[in-house]
Amino acid sequence: MTGAAPRGRAGTLQPGLEMRALVLTVNRLVWFVPTLLGLLVITFTISHIIPADPIAFIAGDNATAEQIAALKAKFGVDKPVPVQLWNYILGVAQGDFGISLYTQRPIAEDLIARLPATLELAFVAVILSGVIGIPLGVLAAVRRNSWLDHALRVFTVSGLAIAAFWFAILLQLLFAMKLGWTPLQGRVDGWGPDPVTGFYIVDSVLAGDLETLADVIGHMVLPAVTLSFPAMATIMRFTRAGVLDAINSNYVDYQLAMGVPRRVVVWRYVLRNALIGTVTQVGLVFGNLIANAVVVEAVFDWPGLGLYAVNSILQSDYNGIMGFTLIMGTVFIIVNLLVDISHGLIDPRETG
């Protein structure tokens, strides 16, 4: 190739594409704070209008009026609700999410300690759904109306219809109790690898500890499969629809009429077009995944944010619930920012 020659490789970026990604990122970041603020206000309002009295819960039945007043002052709930909201926002802006009414520890510390466990589970589940869901979606489209397509349709409908907690228990019964192939629950036996990233898989690889790695993966399998099942179904459905759409297009007709091999056309060209729709779904799928994580973590006793959220809800711990919602909202916004950026990279027609 000569120096100035165009290189039609996959990695070639159209001039200006990086620029567009940058504009898109800045645009989304500008909206990040107002979005989070809105989320915060909504969560705060909802958790303060529910008829629950966490102070009474902490104080117990025999507390005197003075003791209750002291507790209220300690947690700042003696002030009017708008003032509480304002104080909460000020605190969050400084990284202070308040103190857990239940554990009496700062919420921020609790959340940060538990975030990696949930993120690791969620990432593994998303990767699993993509790696399995996308090729199966393509196969279903390419062999449309074959027995394979029908079988996969049953699979996707089940994935969307089956409740995660039930499926989780089913997997536990079969693989942990009956067959004994996997641990029943938990994240690791013993202490786990030395914390570097907080992701046990990464950490045990970094430590070169294969025994722990195997143990960590063993614990991961059932919750990750449970969590990825509905996500996989969604990804498969959208990939199938996208591939069908692209396969009936004129550009595929043209390439086939010019004798470019069908497998090249499908796996190299059609798939890229189909993924535009799928990638958009990944952002939404991730939201569902987080919601499901709460339940799945509870079933598998997974020491992540979901379990923390369940406990917070059971204890009417406002600060815990709000902290969980905020941090998950942040993760969701970031994931969707990444989705938007990759969208722009896949589809050159997209403008920031």
Added chain:
Amino acid sequence: MDDLLAVTGLTVGFATESGLARVLDQVDFRIGRGEIVGLVGESGCGKTTLARAILGVLPANSARISAGSIEFDGRDLLQEDPDALATDIRGRAITFVPQDPFSSFNPVFTIGRQIEELMKWKSPDAEPGSGPRRYARARRSSDLERVLELLRIVQLPDPEALLRKYPHEVSGGQRQRLMIAMALLPEPKLIIADEPTTALDVTIQAQILKLLRRLAAERGVSVLFTTHDLGTAYEICDRMTVMYAGQDVESAPSDSFFTEPRHIYTVRLLQSLPSRDHGIRGIPGQVPDLTAPPPGCRFHPRCDAASALCRQTRPDPSDVGAGHVARCWHPAQGEGTP
């Protein structure tokens, strides 16, 4: 004359909801070497089906080829192994210019990437057979030279920059020039151009057609050009074949086609062209339903010369002049010149 392509008795049906549509009925069609042949007829007359049958890209699940042969350069394409057709006929010996240059490029890849993929498989330097596993560096750079040269020949400005662009950044006329360049790149013997200019502005149509005609003539490439526009066909074709409702009715050199049409359908078709004398004049009646076509000559229900013979038997082709063939029991005699 040694024909490059000879379609004989080709019969194709499509499975539809309302039964088998007899889309091609024993069609004869031929193209000489270096000849530009227009395949004309109304929408739904089967011209696109014939073009796609020659390319071997009829929809596999609905189309049935029940009779006939497609002889191309000494090979019967209908008897060939489908894989062999894909590797050394389609995109090599026979290339394709699509109808709609807007949607025939994949929107998410650069033009350069799409041409490169084509050349990887279909370059004249590519080894025949199963195709490359790797695209050798030497061939890639010689192919690139070839591409740039041809883009200049089809008068595309700044080819290097063009290859880095995405399809939506390029005008329709330029895209169709690209399609023509891509059709010429594999150095084919036959180009099938399926209504290549209907999606373009009238002013650009003429440029594209002249370009296609000039390049085909210079390189001795035959062209099958389908169109419903007789004026367009006259501009570039050496010879025309007319189809009506899945049957070929007449084939003639362009000049005698317009001056001495013989099949009554051709006569009426030419009379239906808008003219200063009589305005627009339609042909009475309707195109038949192809799931239950009329027997014999399918034009007979609309033909004022139709006899009992026309209703029973379809005529074989008969010579009615130099290189002029019509399938009509009662050919017109020098009438009907518009």
